[in-house]
Amino acid sequence: MTYLLQISSIVNLHDVTNIWHIPLLLRDQKAHEAILKVLDLQLVGKVPREPKLAEWTERASKFDKLKTPVKIAMVGKYTGLSDSYLSVLKALLHASVAMERKLVLEWVPSCDLENSAAKETPEAHQKAWKLLKGADGVLVPGGFGDRGVEGKILAATYAREKNVPYLGICLGMQVAVIEFARSVMKLGGANSTEFDPATASPCVIFMPEGSKTQMGATMRLGSRRTHFLANNCKSAKLYGNATSIDERHRHRYEVNPEMVPLLEKAGLSFVGKDESGRRMEIIELPNHVFFIGAQFHPEFKSRPGKPSPLFLGLIAAASGQLDLLLKRSCSVISSKPTPPRYSTNGTGTAVLTIKPYPNGHAKKALTSLVNGCYANGNG
């Protein structure tokens, strides 16, 4: 069979400084017109509308110009395979762009932080700790299985004790709870039953409605509602003083509701819960510069022009801009929500000029944002 390919249907995508330039290359070569033609979606007698890419263009070109770095240590298991954490990586990039910082990501294999690595692989151990200690912020992403968990717990201890900004996602929140129980409440053997089914202090447990024998379709998945219980907490402010938010989930274990009163008494705040009030969604340490854990995955809803509020908070805290961000975020929300908008104040510092969208998801792309830039230029 012979296909006739129209010359107008051939586009050339050469290497660009960052991936956000690609839609612009497509537009320049009128790829949108070719696609509409092939799909027979052209309006008769009308010229195809030009794609609205002004904000996108601004972001793509500013992306290339960012200089001030923000260094984030990503403490995980598959640090050799960045694609395993692609959504997290992109969410960090979106937030860095919004906060006008060049993202420098340090991959820290959690196993290498563990005490056993000091003997077995001393060089890797030293390197991992050097990377962690050199970072402006720490992120512990989601994960399954016990390999490297003790290293993640050590990273949480480090961030808590040294007042280094910390964002824990799903497993990253669970390890922060385990760490708090062990170090602050002195419950030495505290653990998740995922890693130690016989632990005497099960601060993270298997969810009652789950099934251990049937792995398919038994996870708590998808979009669920979180209700904020304290509106003076950082996360509620970051979400524009929202009373509730919808974020996406993917987990089998949860913070043990029976242990919550004890954890709270010892100083850990559970600021977001599900509608039943028994399922913990967000933790915070009130006296820490930024120590937040979320049972959900905020990275899944992050977009280039509307960064996830929790990622924005991490990057803001890691770059000394959190106070400013929170001050603006907690101003009165109008009945008609508007997206957060930033401009520069001439010193390269981001200034939030418009109140955030209450559910944390801006309806349109942020304007006046200078770029964040991940080292490989991809994003």
Ligand SMILES: NC(=O)CC[C@H](N)C(=O)O
């Ligand atoms: N996505 C995750 O991080 C899951 C965390 C943990 N393994 C659980 O199933 O609850």
